[in-house]
Amino acid sequence: MTTSVSEQAQTGRSTPTATITGMLLRLILLGVFDIGAVWLITGMFFDGYWPLAAMLAFITIAVNIIFLREGMYPLRWMAVGLSLLLLISVYPIFYTVYLAFTNYSDGYLLTKQQVIDQKEGDVYLPETGQAVAYTAYRSPDGNYVLWLQSENPDSPLNNVLAEPDVDIGESTIEVGDFDENGIPNSVAGYERIPTAGMFVALSELDKILFGGTEQGVQVRGINEASQVQQRFVYDPGTDTITDQQTGIAYAPVNGQFVDEEGNKLPQSGGFIITVGLDNFSRFFGSSAIGGPLFQVIVWNFAFAFLTVLMTFFLGLFTALLFNDLPGKKIIRSLLIVPYTIPSLVTILVWKGMLNEQIGVFSNVLQDIFGSSPPFFTNPTWTRFAILTINLWLGYPYFMLVCSGALQGIPQDIYSAADVDGANAFTKFRKLTLPLLLVAVGPLLVASFTFNFNNFNVIYLFNKGGPPIPGADTPVGYTDILISYVYKLAFGGARGSDYGLASAITIIIFVVVMVITLLQFRYTNMWEAGEDV
Amino acid sequence: MSSITSFRQSGKRQRQLSKLIRFIIAIFMILFALFPVLWTISASLDSTGSLATQKLIPDNASLDNYRTLLNSTTFPYKTWLWNSLRVATVVTILSVLITTMTAYAFSRFRFSGRESMLKSILLIQVFPATLAMVALFALVQQLGTFIPALGLNTLSGLSFIYLGGAMGINIWLMKGFFDTVPKEIDESAMVDGATHWQIFWRLLFPLVRPVVIVVGLLTFIGVYGDFILARILLKSTPKLTVMVGLYIFQDNQFSQNWGVFTAGAVMAAVPIVILYLLLQDYIAGGLTAGSVKG
Numbered sequence: 064m065t066t067s068v069s070e071q072a073q074t075g076r077s078t079p080t081a082t083i084t085g086m087l088l089r090l091i092l093l094g095v096f097d098i099g100a101v102w103l104i105t106g107m108f109f110d111g112y113w114p115l116a117a118m119l120a121f122i123t124i125a126v127n128i129i130f131l132r133e134g135m136y137p138l139r140w141m142a143v144g145l146s147l148l149l150l151i152s153v154y155p156i157f158y159t160v161y162l163a164f165t166n167y168s169d170g171y172l173l174t175k176q177q178v179i180d181q182k183e184g185d186v187y188l189p190e191t192g193q194a195v196a197y198t199a200y201r202s203p204d205g206n207y208v209l210w211l212q213s214e215n216p217d218s219p220l221n222n223v224l225a226e227p228d229v230d231i232g233e234s235t236i237e238v239g240d241f242d243e244n245g246i247p248n249s250v251a252g253y254e255r256i257p258t259a260g261m262f263v264a265l266s267e268l269d270k271i272l273f274g275g276t277e278q279g280v281q282v283r284g285i286n287e288a289s290q291v292q293q294r295f296v297y298d299p300g301t302d303t304i305t306d307q308q309t310g311i312a313y314a315p316v317n318g319q320f321v322d323e324e325g326n327k328l329p330q331s332g333g334f335i336i337t338v339g340l341d342n343f344s345r346f347f348g349s350s351a352i353g354g355p356l357f358q359v360i361v362w363n364f365a366f367a368f369l370t371v372l373m374t375f376f377l378g379l380f381t382a383l384l385f386n387d388l389p390g391k392k393i394i395r396s397l398l399i400v401p402y403t404i405p406s407l408v409t410i411l412v413w414k415g416m417l418n419e420q421i422g423v424f425s426n427v428l429q430d431i432f433g434s435s436p437p438f439f440t441n442p443t444w445t446r447f448a449i450l451t452i453n454l455w456l457g458y459p460y461f462m463l464v465c466s467g468a469l470q471g472i473p474q475d476i477y478s479a480a481d482v483d484g485a486n487a488f489t490k491f492r493k494l495t496l497p498l499l500l501v502a503v504g505p506l507l508v509a510s511f512t513f514n515f516n517n518f519n520v521i522y523l524f525n526k527g528g529p530p531i532p533g534a535d536t537p538v539g540y541t542d543i544l545i546s547y548v549y550k551l552a553f554g555g556a557r558g559s560d561y562g563l564a565s566a567i568t569i570i571i572f573v574v575v576m577v578i579t580l581l582q583f584r585y586t587n588m589w590e591a592g593e594d595v
Numbered sequence: 596m597s598s599i600t601s602f603r604q605s606g607k608r609q610r611q612l613s614k615l616i617r618f619i620i621a622i623f624m625i626l627f628a629l630f631p632v633l634w635t636i637s638a639s640l641d642s643t644g645s646l647a648t649q650k651l652i653p654d655n656a657s658l659d660n661y662r663t664l665l666n667s668t669t670f671p672y673k674t675w676l677w678n679s680l681r682v683a684t685v686v687t688i689l690s691v692l693i694t695t696m697t698a699y700a701f702s703r704f705r706f707s708g709r710e711s712m713l714k715s716i717l718l719i720q721v722f723p724a725t726l727a728m729v730a731l732f733a734l735v736q737q738l739g740t741f742i743p744a745l746g747l748n749t750l751s752g753l754s755f756i757y758l759g760g761a762m763g764i765n766i767w768l769m770k771g772f773f774d775t776v777p778k779e780i781d782e783s784a785m786v787d788g789a790t791h792w793q794i795f796w797r798l799l800f801p802l803v804r805p806v807v808i809v810v811g812l813l814t815f816i817g818v819y820g821d822f823i824l825a826r827i828l829l830k831s832t833p834k835l836t837v838m839v840g841l842y843i844f845q846d847n848q849f850s851q852n853w854g855v856f857t858a859g860a861v862m863a864a865v866p867i868v869i870l871y872l873l874l875q876d877y878i879a880g881g882l883t884a885g886s887v888k889g
Contacts, residue, residue, distance in 0.1 A: 138705030151759025155727035
C-alpha cells in the first residue's frame with residue numbers, strides 16, 4: 064500500500080522534459096553497454112567459451128529488459144548487484160558442476176575451437192612452389208629483414224619483409240646505395256650480410272617467418288626464399304584437421320586430434336570435452352584415489368565438528384567466567400586479540416613456533432621431557448596441532464557471541480530454579496544452555512560450514528601433510544576436501560587436474576547444501592515469508 | 596544470629612575465592628592468547644633474526660628486521676602492502692555502494708519475485724567463493740582473453756572476483772537495517788518532491804551509516820586477509836598481495852629469516868588489529884548478525 068503511494072508520487076512529479084532527457088541518457092548508456100556485451104559474447108562464443116557466453120547473454124538480456132520497461136524500476140537499483148551475484152557467485156557453481164564432467168586438466172586446457180584456430184595458424188615451407196631470390200640484412204641488435212626480388216617484376220613478392228612484430232616503417236623504408244644488381248647495401252638501418260656471413264646467418268634465418276603468418280616468406284636456401292602455406296586445414300563437414308604437407312587427416316578422439324594410427328596432431332595440446340562420469344568413477348574405480356578420499360572426508364567432518372565443539376565451549380566458558388569480574392572489558396579486549404589478527408599471519412607464526420627443530424614450543428618441550436612431538440610428520444600430532452591452533456583462532460568469536468547472548472537471558476528465570484534448590488550446574492544445563500543455544504544455534508551451524516571449508520589453517524600449517532603414502536594424487540593425512548581440491552587444481556607438483564578437483568568440489572556442495580537445508584528447516588526460514 | 600553472620604561471611608569468602616580463582620584463570624588465558632603475539636613482536640625486534648636463538652626479551656632490540664624487509668628487492672614488501680590496501684579499499688567502496696543500493700530496493704519497493712529473489716540470495720550465500728575456485732580461475736582466465744585488465748595476474752581481475760564475495764549476506768544485513776528506518780521518512784520527502792535517488796543518498800544513507808561501517812569493515816578485513824583467491828589468480832612477484840607475499844616469503848626462507856618474517860607479519864597485521872580494536876563494539880554487533888571468521 065505504502066509503495067503504491069510512493070509510485071504515484073514519483074510518476075506524478077516527473078516533468079516531461081526530465082523524463083525525456085533521463086530516458087535518452089539511459090538509452091545511450093544501455094546502447095554502449097550492449098555494444099560491449101555483444102562484442103564480448105560473440106568473441107567468447109566463437110572461441111568455444113559457450114557457458115560463459117550464455118551467462119553473459121542472459122545478464123545482458125535481463126539488464127535490457129530491466130532498463131527498458133518502466134514497470135521494472137525497482138530492479139534498476141539492483142541491476143549491478145544482481146549481475147555481479149549471477150556472474151561471480153551463481154555461474155561458478157554451475158560451471159564447477161559442468162567442469163566435473165569434463166577432462167579439463169593439464170594437456171586439455173583449450174577449447175576445441177581454440178586448438179583448431181591455433182593449428183590453422185601453423186605454416187609450412189613447400190618443397191616446391193614459387194621461389195624468389197632474397198638478400199638478407201641484419202640490425203645491430205640481431206634482427207633481420209629480407210629484400211625480395213622475384214623474376215616477375217609485377218609480383219607482389221617484390222617487397223621488403225621484416226620479422227614478425229618488428230616495425231621498420233612499411234611504407235617509407237630508407238635504403239642505402241644500390242649495387243649493380245639493384246640491391247641496396249642497407250635497408251632501414253639494417254646492414255647487408257656479406258655472402259661470406261650467409262652460411263652462419265642461414266641457421267638463424269631459416270627459422271624466421273618473415274612478414275607474419277599471412278603471406279609469410281621463409282628462406283629455403285642460401286639464395287632462395289619461398290612463400291609459406293597454411294599447414295593444417297579444418298573441415299567442419301568431416302570434423303577433421305588435414306595436414307597439407309603430408310595429407311594425413313586427424314579426427315577428434317577423446318579430446319585429441321589423432322590420425323588413423325592413433326598418432327596425435329604434432330605440437331598440439333588436447334581440448335576440453337565432456338567425459339561423463341569418468342571423474343567420479345575414479346573415486347570408486349581406483350583404491351589409490353578412493354581410499355585417501357574417504358579418509359579426507361572422515362577427517363573433514365571430525366575437524367569441523369571438533370573445532371565447533373571446542374571453540375564454542377571454551378568461548379562460553381570464558382564468557383561465563385568473566386561475566387561479572389571487575390575489569391572484564393579489559394580482559395575481553397585482550398582475549399579478543401587472536402581473533403583480530405589475519406588468520407594467515409597467526410597460522411604461519413604458530414607454524415614457526417611449533418617447528419620441530421627450532422620452534423620455541425618444541426625447545427621448551429625438549430627441555431622438559433627430553434623430546435618433543437613431531438608436529439609436522441606424524442598425522443596424529445599434526446591434527447592435534449591444527450585443532451589447537453584453530454581453537455586459539457576461533458574461541459574469541461564465541462566468547463563475544465556468548466557474552467552478548469548471556470546478557471539477553473532474563474535473570475528472573477533463575478529465581479524459580481533457586482526455589483527448587485537447583486545447584487549451579489543444573490541451572491546451567493537446564494536453563495542457560497538451552498536458552499543460549501536458541502540464540503547461538505544458527506551461528507554454530509555457520510561456524511561448522513565455515514570450518515568444514517577452513518582452507519587456511521589446513522593448508523598454511525602443513526599443506527595438508529604428512530602425505531598419505533601410496534596415494535595416486537597429492538593428498539595428505541590432514542587434508543580436508545577444499546585443500547585437496549586446491550592441491551589437485553593448483554598444487555603444481557603433479558600437474559593440474561581441474562576436472563577431478565571440480566568433481567570433489569561437488570561433494571562439498573552436497574554437504575554444504577544438506578546442512579543448509581536442515582538449518583532452514585529447523586529455523587523455519589522458508590515459512591518466515593511475511594517478514595522478509 | 597551469629598550463625599547467619601558466619602554463613603554470610605563464608606559466602607563472602609567463597610565469592611572472593613571464586614573471584615581469585617577466576618582471575619588466575621583469566622591471567623592464564625590471556626597468556627595463552629597473547630604469548631604468540633608477544634613472541635612475534637619480540638622476534639621482529641631481535642636482530643639476530645633466527646628462530647633458534649630467540650628470547651622473549653631480545654638482548655639487542657632494534658628495527659633492523661623491518662629495515663631489511665622494507666629495503667628487500669627480491670621481496671617487495673612495500674608493493675605487496677600497497678597492493679593489498681588498494682584492492683581492499685576499492686572493493687570495499689564499490690561493494691558497499693552496490694550492496695546498499697540493492698538492499699534499499701529490497702527494503703523499499705514491492706515487486707513480483709522479490710521474496711524468491713531474497714531467498715535465492717540467501718541460498719547462494721552458503722557457498723563461499725573459495726569453493727568454486729577452479730571455476731573462478733577459469734572465469735578470470737576466459738574474461739582475460741578478451742579484457743586483459745580483468746585477466747589472470749591483474750589486481751583488477753582479483754578485485755572483480757572479490758566484489759561477488761560476501762555480497763549476499765551483506766544485502767540481507769543491510770536490508771534488515773533499512774527495514775528499521777520508518778517508511779514515513781521517505782514518504783514525506785517524496786511528497787516534497789524528492790526523487791528516489793535523493794531519498795536514498797541524502798536521507799537514508801546517513802541513517803544507515805552504522806551498518807554501512809560494519810559491512811565496509813568486514814569487507815575490508817575479509818579482502819585484506821584473503822589468501823586462497825589471491826594465490827590462485829596472481830602470479831608475478833610485484834603483483835602479489837601482502838598475504839600471498841608473506842606466505843611465499845616464509846615458504847622460501849623460513850627458519851633463517853624468522854626475524855624478517857615476523858617483522859612482515861607484524862606490519863601486515865597492524866592495520867587490521869587497529870581497525871578491530873577501534874571499532875570493537877560495531878563489529879561485535881555485526882558478528883552476531885552472522886559473519887564468521889576463523
